[in-house]
Amino acid sequence: MIDKLSLRASNLGASASSSDVIHDALRAAIIRGEIEEGQTLRQDAIAKMFNVSRIPVREALKRLEASGLVTSVRYKGVVVSPISVAEIEEIFEFRATIEPQLIAHSVPRMTTESLDHAQALCNSFAQEKEAGLWGDLNRQFHSSLYLNAQRPYYFAAAAAANDRVERYIRAQLSLTHGRDRAIEEHQMIVDACCKGDAQRAAALTRDHIMQASTSLTKFLDRGD
Amino acid sequence: MIDKLSLRASNLGASASSSDVIHDALRAAIIRGEIEEGQTLRQDAIAKMFNVSRIPVREALKRLEASGLVTSVRYKGVVVSPISVAEIEEIFEFRATIEPQLIAHSVPRMTTESLDHAQALCNSFAQEKEAGLWGDLNRQFHSSLYLNAQRPYYFAAAAAANDRVERYIRAQLSLTHGRDRAIEEHQMIVDACCKGDAQRAAALTRDHIMQASTSLTKFLDRGD
DNA sequence: ATTTGCACGATTGTATCCAATATACAACCT
DNA sequence: AGGTTGTATATTGGATACAATCGTGCAAAT
Numbered sequence: 026m027i028d029k030l031s032l033r034a035s036n037l038g039a040s041a042s043s044s045d046v047i048h049d050a051l052r053a054a055i056i057r058g059e060i061e062e063g064q065t066l067r068q069d070a071i072a073k074m075f076n077v078s079r080i081p082v083r084e085a086l087k088r089l090e091a092s093g094l095v096t097s098v099r100y101k102g103v104v105v106s107p108i109s110v111a112e113i114e115e116i117f118e119f120r121a122t123i124e125p126q127l128i129a130h131s132v133p134r135m136t137t138e139s140l141d142h143a144q145a146l147c148n149s150f151a152q153e154k155e156a157g158l159w160g161d162l163n164r165q166f167h168s169s170l171y172l173n174a175q176r177p178y179y180f181a182a183a184a185a186a187n188d189r190v191e192r193y194i195r196a197q198l199s200l201t202h203g204r205d206r207a208i209e210e211h212q213m214i215v216d217a218c219c220k221g222d223a224q225r226a227a228a229l230t231r232d233h234i235m236q237a238s239t240s241l242t243k244f245l246d247r248g249d
Numbered sequence: 250m251i252d253k254l255s256l257r258a259s260n261l262g263a264s265a266s267s268s269d270v271i272h273d274a275l276r277a278a279i280i281r282g283e284i285e286e287g288q289t290l291r292q293d294a295i296a297k298m299f300n301v302s303r304i305p306v307r308e309a310l311k312r313l314e315a316s317g318l319v320t321s322v323r324y325k326g327v328v329v330s331p332i333s334v335a336e337i338e339e340i341f342e343f344r345a346t347i348e349p350q351l352i353a354h355s356v357p358r359m360t361t362e363s364l365d366h367a368q369a370l371c372n373s374f375a376q377e378k379e380a381g382l383w384g385d386l387n388r389q390f391h392s393s394l395y396l397n398a399q400r401p402y403y404f405a406a407a408a409a410a411n412d413r414v415e416r417y418i419r420a421q422l423s424l425t426h427g428r429d430r431a432i433e434e435h436q437m438i439v440d441a442c443c444k445g446d447a448q449r450a451a452a453l454t455r456d457h458i459m460q461a462s463t464s465l466t467k468f469l470d471r472g473d
Numbered sequence: 474a475t476t477t478g479c480a481c482g483a484t485t486g487t488a489t490c491c492a493a494t495a496t497a498c499a500a501c502c503t
Numbered sequence: 504a505g506g507t508t509g510t511a512t513a514t515t516g517g518a519t520a521c522a523a524t525c526g527t528g529c530a531a532a533t
Contacts, residue, residue, distance in 0.1 A: 042323055042516065044311070068485070078518045079485085080304070084311045087268070091315035093405075099266055100485055100524045115402045122346060178339045178413075181317075182406060189402075266486070292515070302488045307516085324494045324515050 043077050048085035050075075055094050055105055057160065058192035062105045066095065092185060108189065110245050116190045117238035123183045124167070124234060125227035128214070130174035132223035140219055143169045147215050151208045159204060160195035166211060170218065170226075197241040206236070267301050272309035274299075279318050279329055281384065282416035286329045290319065316409060332413065334469050340414045341462035347407045348391070348458060349451035352438070354398035356447035364443055367393045371439050375432045383428060384419040390435060394442065394450075421465040430460070 041049075051071070054060045066086065068079045075082070086103050089095045097103040135143075146169050150162040164187065171180055187194070198204045210233045217226040265273075275295070278284045290310065292303040299306070310327050313319045321327040359367075370393050374386040388411065395404055411418070422428045434457045441450040 040323065044516085067483095069483090080517055080519095083486085084308060084516095087308045087311045088315040091312040099264060101526095102484070112402065115400055119402055119406065122350065126346065176339055178336065178343055178410075182343065186402075268486085291513095293513090303515085304487055304489095308486095325496095326515070 043081035056191035267305035280415035
């Protein structure tokens with residue numbers, strides 16, 4: 026028998042189809058705000074970008090539609106789903122319900138490694154100078170706190186909710202003092218995790234999300 | 250200007266494509282348990298059932314995959330997602346988090362009409378003799394209590410969670426005393442709504458869901 | 474000037490065909 | 504017999520071709 030490890034055999038069966046690649050790329054572009062909401066996505070244009078036919082593009086769009094990121098009208102096309110301030114508030118409130126439960130379940134299951142990893146991501150976020158990376162690092166940090174929860178459904182629900190408002194989270198981080206405050210709150214959450222205080226970590230997470238929500242809606246109601 | 254209401258103008262643009270029809274039919278069949286979990290869905294077979302090509306079938310399957318009802322492996326096919334007892338428990342717990350919030354937001358916004366409608370559905374469920382209809386009536390009843398919440402994201406999240414465990418909700422209702430107990434609890438929830446007691450309605454909803462969960466998992470751990 | 478009808482291009486929805494891959498089974502070797 | 508290799512068939516993934524629909528501009532009618 027050959028040594029499997031020497032080949033680093035990857036699971037080919039689960040390799041990405043064109044449809045998967047296109048889906049992931051579009052999803053990333055949408056949640057990062059690189060495609061602005063309301064913009065219509067033309068099948069042909071996307072197909073040409075990826076050098077494929079429209080078939081895999083359509084399948085990718087159907088999946089994005091199922092997760093709410095785009096809205097489709099027959100014979101007219103799909104547009105990046107617009108989202109109202111009320112919906113943003115609702116989704117932040119949803120996150121503030123789900124994510125504290127995730128972290129509360131995680132804390133008693135965290136290992137030294139996962140705590141170190143979380144602290145490292147916390148530091149990366151705090152030290153990163155380039156604003157374009159704050160969103161990714163912020164999300165990685167929060168995800169790392171939920172990995173031990175053993176709550177896949179909650180985790181997926183939180184991820185979906187984050188996808189819908191990701192571009193507003195990024196906007197909030199770019200607000201005056203938005204990131205500064207996040208840095209402080211992140212460290213407090215990590216500290217609570219290190220002490221094994223699940224309830225405090227949950228409460229801090231909830232506050233962190235709601236604080237971002239109010240500071241964001243204050244900005245959106247005023248300026249936009 | 251013509252009177253729009255007199256026309257009851259339906260949104261023609263949103264008329265159903267083949268892909269939509271197939272998606273809805275498959276979804277209904279899966280959540281009702283008519284297609285059992287683990288069973289593989291052949292594109293060709295489905296296409297022939299609906300007298301269409303495989304293209305709209307594939308799009309329907311991609312959407313089902315995005316909502317978690319089926320699992321797809323490249324070049325092998327899609328199977329109805331199996332679900333473990335742990336996942337069932339998690340999703341019931343998720344419902345027990347979300348649905349009380351929905352009803353709590355609904356209660357202060359309920360009208361006499363919506364209360365009457367809920368009571369009517371409550372009665373229909375209690376009086377229905379045919380076991381095959383209990384699942385639908387149960388779901389209609391609960392949905393009616395959430396309609397006034399003005400929380401579309403919560404509502405959609407609850408609907409998706411219900412889809413995933415619908416067949417187990419049905420099983421639970423068929424258990425000894427499962428339905429009897431549901432009937433009592435439903436009436437208590439409606440009564441709390443009529444009194445405008447949002448917190449009690451929420452607490453009762455939470456108990457209702459958790460009670461179903463424990464009675465169900467007790468059955469699944471023992472028998473299955 | 475405004476409205477109505479229509480032709481045409483652009484775009485989406487679906488069918489049909491081909492390629493890539495998996496599965497089952499036969500042939501073969503030891 | 505047991506296992507391995509080759510081959511046929513079934514099934515999915517994707518490309519191409521065609522049909523259905525939408526939107527727009529323009530001309531004719533009022």
